[in-house]
Amino acid sequence: MGITNLNAICPYFTMFPLDFPLSILEQYGEGAQWVLDPFCGRGTTNFAARLHNCPSIGIDSSPVAVALTEAKLVNTTVTQIMRTADKILSKDIIPDIPQGEFWEHAFDYEVLSNICKIREALVKSCDSEARIALRAIMLGALHGPQSINSPSYFSNQCPRTYAPKPAYAVRFWKERNFKPLKVDILSIIKKRAERYYGQELPNGYGFVIKGDSTTGRVFARVKRVLDKHNAKVSMIITSPPYYGMKTYIADQWIRNWFLGGPDVVDYSTNGQIKHSGKEVFIKELRKVWNNTAEISSRNAILAIRFGSINDRKVNPEDVIKDSLSGTLWEIKEIRSAGFAKKGRRQADTFAEKNKEQIEEIDIIAVKRG
Template identity: 80%
Template structure:
């Protein structure tokens, strides 16, 4: 199998392991069969489809998710990425730089100027595969742990998978007298380009749609794509947000800022699946399964990884079973996916080590 480094280009706290979609594709896929993920997140399903030489479509409401998924489907080379970054950084433009105590503590002044130069250039034009790759490299390097020997991130000490909230971060840095590092932005880009785009991969072929999978619009766009190829989706592999998990946009606020969003935390949940009650959430999922049906083949397979978070006392099996009722999807089997591993599953975001972990499940449903 080809290298899977590219799948780790930007760690994302809601990611499911690559083994899950790879296992489904090994069991059900054939070359050139279309694969869909209506909650594509960081693009793990789409990357797995690329490894299996299958074209794919990803849908997600998060700009970060869309940017990362696109980057896992592009065909570009290390030297092209480095040249693009070098051209941008050598330009004489004076970018707009966010101000405030958080930004002063989070990034060295010159590093932040370089980040903003690249941000503005990519916001003006990001229509080439090389720039799509550069954008994802920047997203992955924006924040993370400091390293004195071999820096890989631009920021002061931070988590890799989510952005810290400003007040907490400022207090944390001040108490420990932590200063933002003066790193070589271009060198970090080069090292990351070599790691993620320096290996041979099957030719990428796929499309990513920014949209809400509970509505029709995203699937109208998907249908247009499929019609061009006279095809339908054969395999759907996905992991919906667990019931009660609503902060996945706010927790990516620095990456959202890089993509053109505000330089403050946005706590709104617009364009996200509704979590106001278990019944509403189930109905939202049912809308997605019905929308998926409209663009899938008569023998399509739906594979779902699902679990729960500790502050919502629900049974994941009951939620998925109920959501599939009244649809064309008939459950073939439900099996244990084990328990959330640290840093790799959605449940881990909300679970503390003293709380009991909730077993996750894998559901296979067939179109009838």
């Protein structure tokens, strides 16, 4: 930990470990220019690029992913973050507070009221690096396991990686008589600001786009910025959603609410890659690879981590090979990435147990032509 702390500012379901993009940068990144992740999630690739002194671009259709990735690139300090939080909380305003059984059980009322104050201020404007950092700190602290001695989260007992569905959560808390704690929001923010922004880091540089990577529109924006720098992407390190995994917004509905979304579960899958059939999914991936080829330099590297989920098993190697066929990307190497880490949700009380583990693979391709 230390210099890599910032990467853990907020968990993200299906995130890959920092070691993956770091090892790719280590192996192929000499002289790398811009690094891109078209499915950036929590911005692990962007953070790895920062550690390698490379500028980076992140694209994701989920607002939570975009907010977290932006926070991986900001240059700010603990003092600036705390000044921002203090200033917002000291304002004499009455925020909109969501109502209903879930919210009554999820947070202590005063804590929720302060969360809402910060939410309103940041939804209205998140134009400084300190605000972007504070927003990600809030997202990371919103929900997770309770601790009476050293509280680190604002919520009643919750998983940290994904948001539980309201009816299930309320039943869970009632059956166990779990109550939300009156935690000190500012001291949690401070502890987290020190952990994530208290270290000296290489300068963060790059940009993040909220959008659908299958579309040319998003890549036209990327190209405009790259053209200004007279640059091309020399490395793409990414992990697309596994076939069938399309609940990124619903699974993060509390964090999505904090960013200005609805205070109920949002089941929309807008902007998510289409999963209506394996062939459709493969075609969608191909669009992304074609889009990335257009803004990449000759001999650029594309590194993909891919696997499969229990509910819709597919052979990950076949899916990626098919999606790359007919593109400018030529496969150089396919290797096992081991098994998706058991226990990603293990620490959580809501954990799903006894799910079969599926092997993940890393595919390395080179741009020809």
